Amino acid sequence: MTQNANPGLFLTFEGIDGSGKSTQCRLLRDTLQTAGRECVLTREPGGSPGAEEIRRMVLEGDPDKWSAETEILLFTAARRDHMERTILPALDQGKVIICDRFADSTRMYQGLSRGDLRATVDQLHNLMIGREPDLTLLIDMDPTKGLARAKGRQGSEERFEDFGLPLQQQMRAGFLALAQDFPDRFRVIDGDRPIDTVAADVQAHVQNALASKAAS
Known part of the structure; x- marks a missing residue:
């Protein structure tokens, strides 16, 4: 069988809010x-038309408007659409997927922070997604610095930042x-260093x- 000279690679970036991972995604691209x-540079929640609609629902507004259980269902639905419409087709074409957050963020923000729901996240992931990234780059950052950066953006998607420093820690x-x-x-990767x-x-x-990947 002939090896693909450029097989697809699925990369994800994770980290707390304000860690600089989105900047690193763009630089890598x-x-x-x-x-x-x-x-393909993409993000979660989002990355496909349907998933972007869900993104607006979950990242804007009152911090307490959704239960953790509801959020898990919403994020999993967004991820399924993202996989079907963006990630898997691009991987089949041998492209490198660079995704700003993926299932590990759901494992943390919904599965850990607001109740003992990690097993629920994993069960839904195994049932509806069934795939992990090839490589996950965790940009590690001091939570106090990260939260200050995130709040300094003054955007509309600050629902999780509004939970405050204890959540980021x-x-x-x-x-x-x-x-x-x-x-x-x-x-x-230590994110508290110069961007370059x-x-x-x-x-x-x-x-x-x-x-x-090329050698496998």
């Missing part, structure tokens, strides 16, 4: 495209624990993943 790789600890649970796909320094680490991990 630009670097890979300059090198001749076809990329809990999320950071949870993400680091998740990285220990899934060491084969997680890489933890962080980007260099990101690119090194991604190049290693691309080389491994």
Whole structure:
């Protein structure tokens, strides 16, 4: 069987709010495209028309307008549409998917922070999604600095930032624990450094993943 010279690769970025992961997503996209790789930069919740509609529902408004259980269902529905319409078709075409958040964020924000619902998140994920990223880059950031950055954006999608510093502290600890649970796909990168320094680490991990994928 002939190997695909450029097999698709599914990359996700995770981290607390204000960690700089969205900036790193864009920088990686630009670097890979300059090198001749076809990329799709996407995000969650969102990334497809239906999922973007759900994004507006869950990220805007009163912090307490949805229960954690309802949010899990909404995020899973958005993710299913995103997978069907954006991620899987692009991977089949050999493209690199760069996704700003994925199921690990749901495991944290809904599964951990607002009740012991991690098992529920995983059950729904296994039933309706059934796939993990090839590589997850966790941009680690001090929660106080991250929250200040996030609030400084003054955008309309601040529902989770409005839960305050305790949530961000809990999320950071949870993400680091998740990285220990899934060491084969997680890489933890110190985000409290110059943007170019962080980007260099990101690119090194991604190049290693691309080389491994091509050789498999």
